[in-house]
C-alpha cells in the first residue's frame with residue numbers, strides 16, 4: 001500500500017451510501033482504476049468529472065478499490081466540463097473505455113490524445129481517440145484491404161463480424177459505409193491526410209455509426225451512451 005499522485009481524469013461517480021461514492025478514473029500511471037470516496041458530497045461541492053488533473057489516492061495491493069484522498073483539476077482544462085461539445089464526447093469515450101480496458105491496464109497514449117480537445121477540432125479528436133482505443137486493445141478492424149479478395153478499398157466498404165469487405169465481396173447483412181467514411185478511416189494511419197482532412201459533425205456521426213456497430217458486435221452489449229450522444233450532439 002502506498003499513497004500516490006497520478007495525472008488522470010475521473011469519469012464516473014456512483015453514490016454508494018450516505019456521503020460516500022465509488023468513482024471510476026483513467027490515470028496516466030495506473031490505467032483504469034476504481035476509487036472509494038468516503039466523503040464524495042461535501043458542502044464545498046463534489047469532485048469534478050471530465051477534467052484532467054492530479055488524483056491523490058492510496059493504492060491498495062489487496063483490493064480493487066483504492067482510497068481516494070483528493071483531486072486537483074488542472075485549471076487550464078476547466079472548459080472540458082463546461083463546454084458540452086467536449087463533455088458529451090468524453091462521456092461517450094469513457095463509456096467505451098470502460099468496456100475495453102481491464103483494471104490497471106496501462107495506456108499512456110490516451111492522456112496525450114485527450115489533452116488535444118484544447119485545439120477545438122472536436123469531431124476529429126473524438127474519432128481518433130476511439131480509433132486509437134480499439135487499435136491499442138487489438139479490436140480495430142483492418143479497413144485498408146478487402147478481407148476476401150484483398151483489393152484496396154477506396155470507395156464503399158462494408159463491415160461484417162469484425163471483417164471489412166469491398167462492396168463486391170460484402171455479405172448481404174453487412175454494415176455498408178459511404179466513401180467519405182473510408183477516407184476518414186485512412187486518415188488515421190496517414191499523418192499528412194489526418195492533418196489536412198476536414199470533417200463536420202455529420203461526417204463524425206457517419207464514422208461513429210460504424211464504430212458503434214463494431215463495438216456492439218465485439219462486446220456483445222448495446223452501446224446505450226451512443227444513442228444519447230447522437231440525440232444531444234446535433235442540438236448543440
Ligand SMILES: [Zn+2]
Pocket residue numbers: 146147148149150151165166167168169170
Ligand atoms: Zn473484395
